[in-house]
Amino acid sequence: MIRFEHVTKQFGSFKVLDDLDVEIPKGKITVIIGKSGEGKSVTIKHIMGLLKPTKGRVFVDGEDITDFEIEDLKRIRRKIGMLFQHAALFDSLSVFENVAFPVLEHENVPFDELKDRVGEVLDMVGLPGIEKKFPGELSTGEKKRVGLARALIHKPKIILYDEPTTGMDPLVSEMIDELIVAVNQNNPELTSVVISHDLKAALDISENVVMLYKGKVQLAASPEEFRNTSDPVIRQFFSGKVDGPMEFM
């Protein structure tokens, strides 16, 4: 469970989150949507403890992390896997070394066990046997999947996806979306949080959608409720039209 309790985040006098109050349920896929600049990245940075609220409290896996110092934050971050917008693999390292990296950093695992674990997560993302390849030999979609394998290697309780399909062609995007769903189905305890500005894809993969608007939750509900809502701001977001009640900064 992740909870934002009346979180306000200001940078100087600029308020990005304004009394944000929302719960992200355990074991489900939650997609956070909102137009560019609404504070989606700022929201997930609070989950990692990379930003602290100006006001309010943030809970991760049942713990109030708001005032945590670095040691406790590191402990919390070990429960979190993160898939960045750009897969950010190390080009000079093999797939095996890239995927094993978070384990080598934090744990002392015998090599045979590490080999098994890397094999297991590469299987999970549908890329068995590519340990010896280098990132330069992989397609964009494959790099993303290796990034996902790396995020999964230390068996996180929470996985954060930052715009996982941005810049990908429709087929690769769909494959990544399907993978997010498959990973969640194979790990029923895993809480997945996906940041997206693609409402239609969000509704296809998620069980819970949170739409941010003007620093607050416009609606936190099931995909069905989103599809059926008459809220004009959400309808406008669906339509992708500039004309409507939605304000652009």
Ligand SMILES: Nc1ncnc2c1ncn2[C@@H]1O[C@H](COP(=O)(O)OP(=O)(O)OP(=O)(O)O)[C@@H](O)[C@H]1O
């Ligand atoms: N460290 C910071 N200092 C000052 N302003 C910041 C900082 N981080 C984010 N912001 C501002 O907060 C606002 C929200 O940014 P954020 O990156 O969360 O938006 P977003 O919803 O993720 O947008 P996008 O979809 O374009 O990635 C932006 O106006 C951004 O400039």
